[in-house]
Amino acid sequence: MENIERLKEMIDESNKIVFFGGAGVSTESGIPDFRSKDGLYNQHDVRFDMYQPEYLLSHSCLVREPKVYFEFHRQKMDTRKIEPNNAHKYLAKLEDMGKLIGVVTQNIDGLHQKAGSKKVFEIHGSALRNYCMNCGTTYPVDYIFDSDDEIPKCDYCGGVVRADITLYEEGLPEDQVEGAISAISSADMMIIGGTSLTVYPAASFINYFKGRNLVIINRDPLNIRVGENVLVINEKIGQVFSELAKLQGIEL
Numbered sequence: 001m002e003n004i005e006r007l008k009e010m011i012d013e014s015n016k017i018v019f020f021g022g023a024g025v026s027t028e029s030g031i032p033d034f035r036s037k038d039g040l041y042n043q044h045d046v047r048f049d050m051y052q053p054e055y056l057l058s059h060s061c062l063v064r065e066p067k068v069y070f071e072f073h074r075q076k077m078d079t080r081k082i083e084p085n086n087a088h089k090y091l092a093k094l095e096d097m098g099k100l101i102g103v104v105t106q107n108i109d110g111l112h113q114k115a116g117s118k119k120v121f122e123i124h125g126s127a128l129r130n131y132c133m134n135c136g137t138t139y140p141v142d143y144i145f146d147s148d149d150e151i152p153k154c155d156y157c158g159g160v161v162r163a164d165i166t167l168y169e170e171g172l173p174e175d176q177v178e179g180a181i182s183a184i185s186s187a188d189m190m191i192i193g194g195t196s197l198t199v200y201p202a203a204s205f206i207n208y209f210k211g212r213n214l215v216i217i218n219r220d221p222l223n224i225r226v227g228e229n230v231l232v233i234n235e236k237i238g239q240v241f242s243e244l245a246k247l248q249g250i251e252l
Contacts, residue, residue, distance in 0.1 A: 003233045004243050010213040010231065011099065011244075014189035019091055020104045020205060021237075024194025024219060026111055028085040028238040048072060058168040066151045066160060070144065073163065077108070077127050078145050084115035087193065089252045090241035092116035102183035104205065106195065108165045121180040123172050123205075125165035134159025172201065181208050189213035193237040197222060 011017065023031075048056060051068070055061050061069045092115045094100040102119045103112050110128040112120045130139040132154035139161055144152045152161040166172055184190065188211040195218065197203040215231045216222065217240050222232075233240055245252050 001243075003231065004240065004247060006231055007215060007233070007240070007244055008247050010189060010215065011094075011248075014211075014213055015099065016187045016211075017094065017100045017189040017191065018102050018104060018183050018187040018209075019094075019100065020184070020190060020192045020195070021087075022106045022193070022195025022197075025087050025105070025237055026079075026082075026085075026107050026109055027194070028087065028236060029082050029109075029111060031079055031082055031107075031109060054168050059170050060168075062160075062162060062167060070151055073127075074145055077163070077165075079109040079111070079127065080141060080145070082109060082111065084111045085238045086242045086245070086252050087238040088112055088115035088117070090245050090250070093245070093250050093252065095119060101187065102180070104180040104184065108163075119183075121176045121183065123166070123176050123180055125163070125173060125176075127163045127165055129164035130161050131164055132157060132159040132161050180205060184208040185210065187211050189215070191215045191217065193217040194219075196220070 048068075051061075056069065056072045061072075088111050091100060091103055091112065095103075095117055100119070102121060103117050104121045104123060105112055106124050108122065108124050108127045110126055128141040130141070130143050130152075131137065132139070135154060135157045137154055137156050143161060144163060147161075153159065154161055184205055185208045187209060190206065190209045190211060190213070192206065192215065195203070197206070213231075214229070215233070217233045217235065217237045219234065219236050221234055242252065
């Protein structure tokens with residue numbers, strides 16, 4: 001409880017807060033993360049166990065073995081029925097209060113927006129948007145998941161329709177990166193949550209933070225060194241924000 005009270009004090013004295021989140025923010029909604037013992041990378045699906053997980057989420061797989069790529073995408077990336085948890089809801093409330101100036105997320109599930117957040121920088125893209133790799137025509141979220149074709153094709157030019165997510169071997173979306181860096185650079189407080197800070201270049205974004213208050217909330221201890229003045233809370237982020245909301249009198 002002492003850590004929660006300290007976190008509240010830091011939020012009270014800050015007016016430009018940025019949240020930087022990873023897979024752990026969504027696991028409490030039932031979405032598996034990639035690297036934990038129960039995560040996506042450690043689910044041994046008979047159809048996919050001959051492939052490296054990084055390959056299944058790579059540009060190479062999309063181009064060389066599109067049938068494999070899209071089957072994996074349909075089985076593992078469908079989050080349409082997933083609902084936001086208290087971590088997403090709390091951050092939306094913090095934005096409504098005028099305290100939060102941006103959410104920088106590595107997740108592709110759109111749950112921050114579903115909870116009500118408006119200033120979201122999706123540095124790994126979103127599985128809720130699709131587009132034709134040939135002509136750029138955009139398609140709704142259901143298009144790939146509901147397509148009868150093994151490889152979804154564009155209605156206009158016949159090109160392959162893919163999700164607007166950043167795969168391995170692809171660069172991060174420039175507009176989202178620029179927005180994220182701008183928000184982090186101007187923030188007086190940064191909350192890092194649900195990430196092991198091992199995925200680059202995303203993890204390097206914290207180097208742009210020059211503010212006073214830095215908080216790390218992660219279920220598991222990080223294998224990196226942090227400064228002495230950093231508040232570290234090793235708990236589930238949804239639980240931490242639920243307790244914090246009660247302390248602040250905020251209804252989630």
